[in-house]
Amino acid sequence: MNFKHKYMFLLPGLLVLLAILIFPIGFTVRLSLSSWDSFYPGLDFIGLENYVRLFTDDSRFWEAFGRLSLLSLTTVFLQYIIGFSLALLVWKEIRFQRLFRVLFLIPMMTTPVIMTVVWRTVFHESLGPVNDFFSLFGMQPLWLSSEILSKFTVILVEVWQWTPFMFLLLLAGLLSLPKEPYLAASIDGAGPVRTFVYVTFPLMAPISIGAIIIRLIEASKIMDTVYVLTSGGPGTSTETSSFYIFIKGLREFQFGYSAALSITYLIIMIISFTVIAKILVKLMVRGE
Amino acid sequence: MSLFYSTLKYLAVTLWSMFVIAPFLWALTTSFKDFQSVTSGATYIPWVDFEPTLDGWRSLFKSPAQGGIAIVEPFFNSVIVTAAGSGISIILGTLAAYSLSRFTFRVGPIRNGDITFFFISQRIMPPVVLSIPFFIMLGKLGLLDTLFGLVLVYVVLLMPIAVWIMVDFFNKVPIEIDETALIDGCNPYQAFFKVVLPNSVPGIIVAGMFCMIFGWTDFFFAFILTFTEVQLLPVAIVALNSSITPWWSLSAAALVSVAPLVVVAFVVERYLSKGNLSGALK
Numbered sequence: 001m002n003f004k005h006k007y008m009f010l011l012p013g014l015l016v017l018l019a020i021l022i023f024p025i026g027f028t029v030r031l032s033l034s035s036w037d038s039f040y041p042g043l044d045f046i047g048l049e050n051y052v053r054l055f056t057d058d059s060r061f062w063e064a065f066g067r068l069s070l071l072s073l074t075t076v077f078l079q080y081i082i083g084f085s086l087a088l089l090v091w092k093e094i095r096f097q098r099l100f101r102v103l104f105l106i107p108m109m110t111t112p113v114i115m116t117v118v119w120r121t122v123f124h125e126s127l128g129p130v131n132d133f134f135s136l137f138g139m140q141p142l143w144l145s146s147e148i149l150s151k152f153t154v155i156l157v158e159v160w161q162w163t164p165f166m167f168l169l170l171l172a173g174l175l176s177l178p179k180e181p182y183l184a185a186s187i188d189g190a191g192p193v194r195t196f197v198y199v200t201f202p203l204m205a206p207i208s209i210g211a212i213i214i215r216l217i218e219a220s221k222i223m224d225t226v227y228v229l230t231s232g233g234p235g236t237s238t239e240t241s242s243f244y245i246f247i248k249g250l251r252e253f254q255f256g257y258s259a260a261l262s263i264t265y266l267i268i269m270i271i272s273f274t275v276i277a278k279i280l281v282k283l284m285v286r287g288e
Numbered sequence: 289m290s291l292f293y294s295t296l297k298y299l300a301v302t303l304w305s306m307f308v309i310a311p312f313l314w315a316l317t318t319s320f321k322d323f324q325s326v327t328s329g330a331t332y333i334p335w336v337d338f339e340p341t342l343d344g345w346r347s348l349f350k351s352p353a354q355g356g357i358a359i360v361e362p363f364f365n366s367v368i369v370t371a372a373g374s375g376i377s378i379i380l381g382t383l384a385a386y387s388l389s390r391f392t393f394r395v396g397p398i399r400n401g402d403i404t405f406f407f408i409s410q411r412i413m414p415p416v417v418l419s420i421p422f423f424i425m426l427g428k429l430g431l432l433d434t435l436f437g438l439v440l441v442y443v444v445l446l447m448p449i450a451v452w453i454m455v456d457f458f459n460k461v462p463i464e465i466d467e468t469a470l471i472d473g474c475n476p477y478q479a480f481f482k483v484v485l486p487n488s489v490p491g492i493i494v495a496g497m498f499c500m501i502f503g504w505t506d507f508f509f510a511f512i513l514t515f516t517e518v519q520l521l522p523v524a525i526v527a528l529n530s531s532i533t534p535w536w537s538l539s540a541a542a543l544v545s546v547a548p549l550v551v552v553a554f555v556v557e558r559y560l561s562k563g564n565l566s567g568a569l570k
Contacts, residue, residue, distance in 0.1 A: 005391075005476040005477070006387045006390070006391035006393070007387070008477075009383045009384065009386050009387030009391075009480070010383070010384050010387040010388065010391075010393070010403070012380050012383060012384070013380035013381055013383060013384035013407075013447060013451070014384060014403070014407075016376075016380055016443065016447075017407065017410070017443075017444060017447055020440055020441075020443065020444050021410070021444060023421065023425050024418050024421035024422055024425060025421075027421045027424065027425070028417065028420070028421050031420075031421070082304075085300070086301070086304060089297055089300060089301050090301065094297065094298075094301070095298075098557060098561060100301050100305065101557045101560065101561070102553050102554055102557045103305045103308050103309070104304065104305075104308065105553040105556055105557060106308060106550055106553045107308055108501065109501060109546075109549035109550055109552050109553050110505070110546045110549065110550075111504065111505040111507065111521075111522050111545055111546065112505060112507070113505075113507035113522050113525075113526055114521075114522055114525050114526070114541075114542045114545050114546065115311060115542070115546070117525060117526060117528070117529045117538060117542060118311045118314065118315045118538075118539065118542050119311060120529065121314070121315075121318065121533075121535055121538070121539070122310075122311055122314055126329075127326065127327065127329060127330060128330060129314055129330045129332070131330075132329065132330035160307065160308070160311075168556065168560075171560060172560060175560065217411060217412055218411070220412075220414070221414040221415065223414065223415065223416060223508060224507050224508065228526060228529060241414075242414045242415070242416045243416075245414075245416045245417065246416045249416065249419075249420050250416075250419070250420065250423075250512065255420060258420065259420065262416070262417040262420075265414070265417070266412070266413070266417060269412060270412065273412070
């Protein structure tokens with residue numbers, strides 16, 4: 001095909017994306033080398049001072065990062081297990097199959113931040129239905145204001161919201177699997193468990209890896225839920241990296257420092273995702 | 289399958305369905321309450337547990353001065369921004385995806401895969417990282433607190449999704465279609481618009497649905513980049529989430545905001561059952 005036409009197709013999108021993005025990224029790098037804050041706004045040059053502060057004198061950032069790892073790995077693990085189970089349950093014949101499929105998809109269509117506002121009323125410690133139930137047993141768990149339970153609540157809301165995404169990707173994968181391996185397995189007399197372990201799971205490995213990576217990327221941005229549900233509290237017990245950068249940047253207006261946080265965070269993320277993808281490929285494909 | 293297993297199966301799907309529906313039911317019943325019945329503790333069944341009122345639903349149409357939350361304007365703002373952002377992303381994303389799927393690019397060490405990855409990698413960026421430079425950039429351009437400014441941001445947010453889905457989709461549309469059209473005397477543009485595009489409607493619908501989902505449900509950018517002139521639905525609703533929350537208005541508003549996209553769930557399911565989605569999602 002003619003050589004020039006391909007650019008006519010590609011460039012409009014690519015240039016628009018570059019035009020909108022190149023300033024923000026370049027500016028963030030430059031900003032991270034300045035001391036711009038609400039007292040002294042302006043792009044002065046202070047070298048790597050912000051980065052030195054970050055690596056030597058900011059345990060709160062690293063704690064937030066650890067918390068983010070804990071929250072996102074836990075939620076994605078749960079979403080994978082539950083999403084895969086649900087997909088398997090409605091994959092083959094089951095009554096009301098289409099109704100269940102629609103129901104299982106619905107949470108991902110809802111606005112996380114709005115559903116979190118609703119969840120907050122559900123878990124309200126004196127007026128919500130959850131504690132209404134627990135009060136039957138004389139308990140009043142502090143879903144939003146105790147250090148451990150607030151993490152649990154955030155995980156529960158995230159699992160409710162995003163398990164459907166995992167379910168969708170895995171069910172679409174299951175529905176596209178070839179029939180022949182299953183015929184072979186049934187001829188060999190394999191039961192449902194052996195069929196799953198030796199046929200379904202290995203065939204689904206590439207799709208599983210893709211789905212887990214996509215969900216990890218999205219889960220690492222967790223922000224809305226935390227903002228509405230707990231505002232990072234109590235104390236800093238549900239504060240994640242995004243939320244900490246938000247506080248430094250858009251609450252305390254330390255633009256320079258928060259830019260350094262952002263850049264460091266991005267670099268860590270890109271490295272982690274690469275490593276995680278490699279590990280997943282090793283773990284899941286080994287069985288073949 | 290034994291009776292035990294099939295009972296277990298139905299128990300599992302029923303339990304999860306109940307978990308899915310629970311917050312909606314709670315919001316529905318709460319939306320008919322008033323101050324009295326919210327603050328007297330958790331109640332569930334109208335007429336039995338509490339006296340239902342329509343105050344929550346009425347407040348959606350009243351201005352804040354009348355004690356309402358005026359949800360109509362934010363609702364249409366959200367519709368406009370989502371539609372415009374998704375539309376632009378789909379058009380640009382589909383064109384780019386087509387070229388990435390059909391042609392070979394070699395610019396120095398950069399290959400097709402790298403360009404595709406560049407598009408998709410924009411999703412790794414947490415909103416908070418982009419929000420500060422966007423805040424400053426839109427401020428300089430005089431686009432803060434405008435619908436146009438938000439649409440620009442949403443294009444960055446949504447185009448990666450469109451490219452991701454459409455590249456995979458075009459890879460599965462046989463290239464013979466293009467070649468036949470070219471042999472029949474079409475130029476590449478005619479081949480694309482007259483032959484390839486009509487065959488790509490399922491992929492475009494799937495990509496469109498995903499753009500709509502992620503556009504409609506975004507909160508953070510709208511929260512940072514708009515203040516008073518332009519308010520989007522999620523921001524308007526979260527603004528209610530203060531210490532003295534009017535739970536009844538909030539629940540009614542939440543249900544209104546969630547309703548349009550529930551329709552999308554039915555469409556996705558249809559495509560899934562017909563097997564059209566598995567090609568577009570992998």
